[in-house]
Amino acid sequence: MTDLQTEPNERLETKTSTATSIVSMLFRFQSLFGLVAVFIVAVLLSPVRDGANIFVSSDNLFNVVRAVSEIGIIAVGMTFVILIGGIDLSVGAVLGLAAVGSAVLMVNDDFGMWPAILIVLAAGLVFGLLQGIASAVFGIQAFIVTLAGLQIARGIARIWSGGQGVAIAYGDGPGEAPVSFSLLGERTFNGLVPIPAIIFVVIAVLAILFLRTSAFARHVFAIGGNEKAARLSGVPVTRVKVIVFGLCGLLSALAGVIHAGQLNQGGPNDGSGYELDAIAAVVIGGTSLSGGRGSVVGTVAGALLLGVLNNILALRNVDPNVQLLVKGLVIVAAAGLQRLRPAS
Amino acid sequence: MTDLQTEPNERLETKTSTATSIVSMLFRFQSLFGLVAVFIVAVLLSPVRDGANIFVSSDNLFNVVRAVSEIGIIAVGMTFVILIGGIDLSVGAVLGLAAVGSAVLMVNDDFGMWPAILIVLAAGLVFGLLQGIASAVFGIQAFIVTLAGLQIARGIARIWSGGQGVAIAYGDGPGEAPVSFSLLGERTFNGLVPIPAIIFVVIAVLAILFLRTSAFARHVFAIGGNEKAARLSGVPVTRVKVIVFGLCGLLSALAGVIHAGQLNQGGPNDGSGYELDAIAAVVIGGTSLSGGRGSVVGTVAGALLLGVLNNILALRNVDPNVQLLVKGLVIVAAAGLQRLRPAS
Amino acid sequence: GTTHENSGQGGSSAGQAPANCKGPSGHYLIGMSQANNAEPYREQMNKDIQNAAKAIPQFEVKISDAAADDSKQVSDVENFLTQQIDLLIISPNEATPLTAVVKKAYDKGIPVLVLDRKVDGDAYTEFIGGDNVDIGRQAGEHMKKLFPNGAKIAEIRGLAGSTPAKERQDGFAKGIEGGNIDIVATVDGDWLRDKGQAQAEAVIQAHPEIQAIYSQNDPMGEGAYLALKAAGKEKTVKVTGIDGLPIPSGGIKSVEQGRLAATFVYPTGGKEAIAAAKTLLIDCKTVPKTQTLPTQLVTKDNAADVYAKANS
Amino acid sequence: MDIAVDDAVAALVEMTGVRKSYGGALACRDIDFTLRAGEVHALLGENGAGKSTLMKILAGEITDHEGMVAIDGTPVRFTSPVDAQHAGIAMIHQELDLVPGLSVAENIFLGREPRTRLGTVDVRRMYRETRELLAATGVALDPRRPVGELRTGEQQLVTIAKALGLDARVLIMDEPSSALSQAEVEQLFVVVEELRKAGTGIVYISHRMEEIGRIADRATVLRNGQVVAEFDARAMTAAQAAEAMVGRSVQTLFHTEGGEPGEIVLEIDDLVVHAGRVRPGRREPNGITLTVRAGEIVGLTGLLGAGRTELLETLFGAGSRGRWSGRILLDGKPIHPRKPRTALKLGMAMVPEDRRIAGLALEHSVHANTVLSIVDRLAVAGVAVRAKETGAVREMVERLKIKLRSIRDAVGTLSGGNQQKVVFGRALLTEPKLLLLDEPTRGVDIGAKAEIYQLLGTAAEQGIAVLLASSELAELVGVCDRVIVLRDGRSVAELDTRQAGEADLLAASMGVAEPGTDSTIAADMVELAESPAGEGTS
């Protein structure tokens, strides 16, 4: 009798479990679908010279990674912010502020490289923390807080820089920045691998491990998923939120330092519009803007997707206006790919 | 015994009702707090010439309204989108597209004024509907759909206009637009009241009534409040969402037509960044970005607040960089004011 | 490709032709890295280049748009290098940030023509462009001519933080020295018509006494004109602009139609760039290191002719 | 009517003169409440009486209260739930507060994750301890499954396990059984019994009288935020309790005899749903056959996850997309509703299972929530007519005796039971011919239940056909004419409530002769154990 009951039961369960296991398999790599697809298309469309596929040439691929490194680093920070259900529109402006800061401190104020960098990173951290406080403590929506933060950071950057990009000359005389700072623009492994790319990869790996293993990350997901439940379970919601915004500010500032190092200048308008690219990368990577669901792996994939897209469009010399169209469509498509997930 | 039970009860009822009535009084005007505050400050800071306060001069006030009319009209549409828990980043680009469209159709293709306007408005509507379908039917997050929409609209506008602003000359020869179109740049009531201001006010009033009285509006709020519950209660969720995005596209296109009429030109890059101003206006007006709560009255107040702010900063001709700082701070403060509401 | 690797300073120093000159028989891929297509002036530059290039069958021009982002422009050039272009034309968004990558191209032996804004150092083949400071100065002097016994004026600047905005401001300041031209208000119009209009409206309210407006480009000047018109002052207050693009929506037409009192042609250098490319690649001759393009004062009297000549 | 309590056992918790008001409305007025070690103290009262509020104060969630709270005789003032947890107080919330995206284990250890030496989360230990805790509650879920894909009942068991994990000295259970069906409740009682023996003090809140009778030692009754009676729970009768809660004697709880059934309204013939995408934990209809006649109240019973909810969702066009086989006839016409809107147009109305997720916009007013389904109908040329709406709402508030200050208040501020009544009212306003009810009296007090049953009765008499899914057997036996038993999404039996009793229903649901024996509960757990693994976060 009991057998009779359980028997059909078993079948059902196993049936679903195999189904779901396949689904979850797909899941695990879903955030990469878009990247893989775009990559393949890029290889196919790439111009070929002397039988060599230009796109897949190591030089070109490293160019791609270098080109996305700043956006990528920002996007990593943005991922955390979005996971708690927030958003940060100030990242581009903070990048500009940090770029100006490093230039002004080293060139005009004759700071050493490390002091300058540390001050700038601290500034970014504090700026982020303040935004976090405004949104987490005073409950003002992150969108508006960081929209204001964007303008404030730009304002400060323009005033600080005197309204002009501050050029960075290298040397050890006064008004010159330490030569070592210019490394940020160099490539190692006999001129192959750009330093910014390396920094990006390191940051990404650290973030991935942190998100996978830390209790803090659990709290981040919990806040995004159900803030009330998190609070009742003793998660220090406010603190976590503030820290996350601080982290995002810090990473934006880091991107700004790299920016200055790569371009040998800190410009007050640097990084305009980067916030949208970063957010796009995060969403394309399958992180939900409503918070609680997502991954850094996806974000990295999303950033690379955008990089590959820009690169192949350039290699094919697609008309810039048409490029806008194509990018728009690809972004929607890529985001659509993420929707395939059953959840919700 | 029973008396004993009910009696304190009675007292309570009355007590609360007075309390709540006061609160709700405040509520009713809360969305105006920010505007009132900024307005007063503006009056105080305004330069005075021969005893007359420049800021409150009717000329200047009408300038303010004219200056915000386009953002205001867009913000009205944005309010509906945000009420259903969405967001529309494409409004500025759609404005540009519409501006180019009206110019090209009348100047290059010799369309009459009304045909041109209707075609452009229809285009805006369709563009919005398509975005609505992408987000409501295919469930792609509105943020990313409209971010892509932004790029697509810009791309089309640039291609359509050949990359350059299309100048609008008036007359009835070929290559000239009907003189009546230039009315959009004029002022009526012996040169006092700008036409765009009038259109803005009319749209706003209509929207306010619509949101207050229509059954459709109830559905809009319900969707923003709890989409699943709305669906189970028989609200045609998908349809409502699509329509709302269409409405926002339509109003953006209208703003674009006005833009072209005011500036006698349709430029492919017109309206860049308007989306952020519009969203700021909506949020400052007390509408919640999480949807379900807000009002058009508030949005109008928010738009005017931004206008007054820009105006007084220019009248005092504050250093542009400092202006950025001030604007940022005021926006946060204004948004903070809205938080005073007890809810949630 | 193998042609460039060992060509060292091939594109460089005056006196010898570029190593990659293949004469009339060759086919040449030219990369044009534009700073920002969103600016009418730069869009015009692209047009001039394309039109000029049409006349030369050996040339194939590819244009990229950096959308006002230095980083993007660096990538654009990198991508051109990946495609092994034969010549690079670049209109840098900013000088210093693009210097390194331009040098990289130049050192690869690719001739580099820099338009509108110089990069640092001398790792380029030729610079072709106008002089913003000088144009600003001339605008200032013209203002003095318009008001021999002084005037109160307002200045509408371009986007804060952009080089030309600074240069045109400094130049103008020099230009008006001596004649007592008094700048009573300075506002930012971000190069945009609508911004210029709104700002001008406020200025007119705050300073009804102004007799002229110096706008750092024509679109903002058009905006200012609209503001004046609304205030019924378009007849009394003069507006001068800069750029003078020879297109229907450009400044020359505005002057011709009496909205702007004057504008100063800021040449794009597009034609000249293609000409230089021809000299380098087809004629295998050298080009001067610098070619500064003269500006031209456009007033109601000469507007029509200037427009016609520019479009001939 | 108070009973002498032996003060031999020292009070573990002592609350005296506790007051709490929400915007002028007193939820608790000078309440004295004690809890002793090793006792199960039932807290009874109407919806809105103040039970949850009182307990939230004890659990440190509400901090802006007056009055004193003492643990072991020493006064305390908690500043946060964590604070209270350190003092050994754990609470199982009436509204399930879990994070859908996190796994079962992550939820259970949220905020107190075990760490490795490296400071990373000790996942292995977390899973191990989770399995133990779940075993204690009698459910063997996979600790890695995201809570979001668990059924309401399973989620409730997870919250119980979570509370047990705190091994507190004071355990507050606010309606822990509302989403459980009999078998799980039995297991829950086993747990409670063990805790009692271990000397834990337990506050047990429930609207199911028979449960109180079975496990509680003492019962305190609240009304309007005041203590109005205290009973020896074992001696107490349901009638006494009811009277104390409502303030008057509650007559027949159940509307007994329905009028003569009329035409067949709903006929389902071997309905099978092949979901387009398999959603873990969902039990789609897998061979359902039943009929409901006009004026008839037909019940649906089954174990946790038997598929009642999915059946109702499918009928209402809210189920999973996918192929169908079999037929659904409404008034003899085949139908296939794909969205609730069409279902409503066809004359169906539904009270969904989880009011907070599927029922209400908590921030919106009672008014807005109640009329939502009929704004179209009441509108003239697309313009909503407030007067008509307010009329309709007021009428429902009257009929359902919804306890509120004003229909403008946010529905979120109503007590659980009253929120449920609002959802119910919205359904009735559509004047349906077929009413689909999924746990309509979950968390509703006996008084209100009686009223709802009356309503069902009148509805039936007016010829409305009612399909009622409930986990409360007494309710089914009392209200329904017939009860359909579901198992694994199949309709396996139909019982006539004139002959069958609760025991028969339970037996039929579990598919055995003898109800409640360990072996079958074990079998039930095995089934849950087999439920598939989902994907973790990140």
Ligand SMILES: Nc1ncnc2c1ncn2[C@@H]1O[C@H](COP(=O)(O)OP(=O)(O)OP(=O)(O)O)[C@@H](O)[C@H]1O
């Ligand atoms: N957040 C709140 N804001 C305003 N009033 C509230 C709030 N929470 C509860 N109330 C009110 O306090 C009173 C007591 O609510 P409480 O939840 O304690 O009742 P309850 O006894 O738990 O009812 P139920 O059995 O339905 O859960 C009710 O009148 C309710 O309307």
Ligand SMILES: Nc1ncnc2c1ncn2[C@@H]1O[C@H](COP(=O)(O)OP(=O)(O)OP(=O)(O)O)[C@@H](O)[C@H]1O
């Ligand atoms: N994986 C899932 N995704 C989405 N919803 C689910 C999932 N699993 C269960 N549900 C839904 O959760 C709700 C709760 O299941 P429920 O609590 O109703 O089980 P139950 O009521 O005890 O058993 P029954 O299915 O017989 O009602 C149902 O609406 C069910 O459809």
Ligand SMILES: [Mg+2]
């Ligand atoms: Mg309760």
Ligand SMILES: [Mg+2]
């Ligand atoms: Mg159910």
